[in-house]
Amino acid sequence: MLAGTCGEGPWLRERDRELLARTAVEAARGKLTIAMQVSDNSWGRVLDNVEAVAALGVELAVVAAPSHFINGTTKRLVAHYAEVARRSPLPIGLYDRGNHSPYVVPESHLPELLSEPNIVVVKDSAQQPSRRQCYITARDARPELKIYSGSEFDCDEYLEAGYDGLLLGGGIFNALMAQTIIKAVRAGDMPRARAAQARMNDLMYRVYGGTKIACWMTGLKELMVQLGVFSSNFNLFEYPLTPECLAQIKAAVSGSDGLGYREDLLVTRRSFTPLIAV
Numbered sequence: 001m002l003a004g005t006c007g008e009g010p011w012l013r014e015r016d017r018e019l020l021a022r023t024a025v026e027a028a029r030g031k032l033t034i035a036m037q038v039s040d041n042s043w044g045r046v047l048d049n050v051e052a053v054a055a056l057g058v059e060l061a062v063v064a065a066p067s068h069f070i071n072g073t074t075k076r077l078v079a080h081y082a083e084v085a086r087r088s089p090l091p092i093g094l095y096d097r098g099n100h101s102p103y104v105v106p107e108s109h110l111p112e113l114l115s116e117p118n119i120v121v122v123k124d125s126a127q128q129p130s131r132r133q134c135y136i137t138a139r140d141a142r143p144e145l146k147i148y149s150g151s152e153f154d155c156d157e158y159l160e161a162g163y164d165g166l167l168l169g170g171g172i173f174n175a176l177m178a179q180t181i182i183k184a185v186r187a188g189d190m191p192r193a194r195a196a197q198a199r200m201n202d203l204m205y206r207v208y209g210g211t212k213i214a215c216w217m218t219g220l221k222e223l224m225v226q227l228g229v230f231s232s233n234f235n236l237f238e239y240p241l242t243p244e245c246l247a248q249i250k251a252a253v254s255g256s257d258g259l260g261y262r263e264d265l266l267v268t269r270r271s272f273t274p275l276i277a278v
Helices: 016-028 043-055 075-088 108-114 130-141 152-161 171-186 190-208 216-226 243-254 261-265
Strands: 035-037 059-065 092-096 117-125 147-148
Touching: 016 035, 016 043, 035 092, 043 059, 043 075, 059 075, 059 117, 059 243, 075 108, 092 171, 108 117, 108 190, 117 130, 147 152, 152 171, 152 190, 171 190, 171 216, 171 261, 190 216, 190 243, 190 261, 243 261
Parallel strands: 035 059, 059 092, 092 117, 117 147
Antiparallel strands: none
């Protein structure tokens, strides 16, 4: 999924979004399903975004709540998503950030929205058990609907509850650890899943700047710099990078922390087998 929150999607210039889409589609060469966030403040603008990314080869359009929505009644908000789903030339993914968004579809209206046949994926980052149950109920009624957790710190709980998989912004570095959680849950080994989740959380807190996530995006990008993937930790959110956070990132990548995170970060073809397809 391109241009999500972690991908700074809503803040990128259009020329950068286009370059991102073109590059990803060319690099994937049909081996991955390419999804891209197309959120905007009206369904007309969203549909323009969908058409633009579809022309670039993107296969799934992901829609989150508008950032600025005048007269943001429940009726208008549900209609916003419904019009997009009904008119879109691409299948739609619903990106639910719950109370992290300024405009939230009430749980009472989720069944109505999720009955739209062109909504085929949910990325649930709301971290609300009651909304989680709404999505499970909708998926049970429409088995073709796939529900993925976007909540990195409790993947085990969502998978245990019956979610189809994970769609994580931090997957650019924690995919191997998340895969361990998936395997453990599918094997019915919840103690192992809980332990793997605790280990992944510890690494994320080290990278993101502690439990307050004080260094979030800068720490994440600095990790990619230390791994030799990125050339800079520059980001549009301007999070700080504390000396403590930088030291912990370097220790994880070098292996000097003695915790084995280096092996978790350096994914090889031999160690990683994709488990989830959208």
